[in-house]
Amino acid sequence: MPYIFSPLLWLMLLPLIAGALSPAVGKVSGKARNWLSAALEFLAFLVALHLFLLVSGGSPPAFSLPGLSLDGLGVFMALTVTLLGFTATLYSVKYMDGEMNLDRYYLCLHLFVAGMLAMVLADSLVSMYVALEVMTLASCVLVAHRTGKEAAEAGYKYVILCTLGAVFMLLSILLTYQVFGTLQLAELKGRVPYDSAVVLPYIGLFAVLGLGLKAGMVPLHAWLPDAHAEAPSSVSSLLSGAMIHTAAFALMRLLSAVSVLTPGGEVGSLLVSFGLISMVVGTMLALAQTDMKRMMAYSSVDHIGFILLGAGLATPLGLLGSLYHVLSHSLGKGLLFLCAGAVIKASGTRSFRELGGLSRSMPVTAVLTLIAVLSLAGVPPFTGFVSKFFVCMAAFEAGYPALVVVMLVVSVTTLAYLLRFFHAVFMGEPSGRSLEAREASSAMLAPMLLLAFLCVLFGVYPTPVVEMLSGAVGLLLGGA
Helix, strand or coil: CCHHHCHHHHHHHHHHHHHHHHHHHHHHCHHHHHHHHHHHHHHHHHHHHHHHHHHHCCCCCCCEECCEECCHHHHHHHHHHHHHHHHHHHHHHHHCCCCCCHHHHHHHHHHHHHHHHHHHHECEHHHHHHHHHHHHHHHHHHHCCCCCHHHHHHHHHHHHHHHHHHHHHHHHHHHHHHHHCCCEHHHHCCCCCCCCCCCHHHHHHHHHHHHHHHHCCCCCCCHHHHHHHHCCHHHHHHHHHHHHHHHHHHHHHHHHHCCCCCCCCHHHHHHHHHHHHHHHHHHHHHHCCCEHHHHHHHHHHHHHHHHHHHHHHCCHHHHHHHHHHHHHHHHHHHHHHHHHHHHHHHHCCCEHHHCCCHHHHCHHHHHHHHHHHHHHHCCCCCHHHHHHHHHHHHHHHCCCHHHHHHHHHHHHHHHHHHHHHHHHHHCCCCCHHHHHCCCCCHHHHHHHHHHHHHHHHHHHCCHHHHHHHHHHHHHHHHCC
16 A cells, blocks of 8 residues: 555654644634644544554554554554544643743644654654654653743753653663664564573663653652643643553563563563552652642552553453553543643642632533542542453452552552542632632533543443453564
8 A cells, every 4th residue: 555545654644744734823823723733633533543443343454654563552552642632632722722832832742642653653662762752852842831940840850861761761772682683573572582581681671661761650750740740731631641651551562572571570570569669659649749730640650550560460461451551541640630720720729728619610520520530549330440450350360469459459549539639629618719710611621521431431331442452462462
């Protein structure tokens, strides 16, 4: 098939076209730029959905581009990225209205989405690394978008730490080439030299450090609360709902390709340990917050722990739970950050101690926030329950009942601090800044309603996702 007719090409081109057009169109009409951005991101989502349906039909099409390829693993993540990209862009139309430097904002937002797409569709470690750098640079500008002192500090910390992560990633890539003689993911599996047993764990270690930092894994999570707190909520939705998952996904793919993601293996045990530490530390730190966005950032550290733990078990059920939790956390945390943005825009504060009674003036936002809270805590019938159930069952079947107990305690604690936040913001009598708050605009509510609907749908009816992810798990267990 000629490249020009390839849906994979258009999946990559649409965000890039949107980014290229945004500054030019913005010079003529800010409103046209905003809605064109949302329309092109929606088209990218439709292309990803089309590819997803083709792959899930049982006969994956042979679409590829230089440096990129399509399979059941990549198309699942591409669909997640484009969904969050579309909802964040549509939300930005009204949420970012009146702010400065919006041409730059939309340019970097689209480059951010394009970088994440390239990351999950990369067919080699070289293209994966280039995508990582594009994603980092675009997101750094977005974190520091509001140009205040705190935003500048958050952006500076973010770029320094992510550069350190890129160095570890580069070391892993160099060692991989030294051992295997290739950086193509499809060629790595089955090419493990007989004398590489000493080097392989270091490939895995450097990959875990490099991509684990990008994913917000403890103890490499220091950038995450500052970046989330200072970035616009639309960007926070992408950072927590999509970016950290692309890093975790890339890590799983790399470790699988070099054959170190095995049950009970050294690297798998390392992932389980980091996952356990992340969920416990993230939960404890989230409990201590009164700034709603910092609380949500530490909650993401907690949830990345579930993803890493499931991946580290390296069993079919563990990987299924890990990938399903990528989806459930993307939907739930993406929704929660958008709800928080609506509250902040209406009230002018991130501190939930200054709020109360918002359910009277913002009833739709209140209901949507509650859905996000219950899903993230793993309460049935929402999607977070399904993913956490799979990870818990995987740990139990692998012979680690103590891990199940820890995960249950963490989930209950997550429910406690999220309900505390919900009660402080939406319940009781309106006071302080709540008195002047009004419901979010329809352009902001629409993407929130979409994410909330999916939180419910994939909790009540998980079968299609499970079937799709089962094929993706097979690819991970079988290599690249």
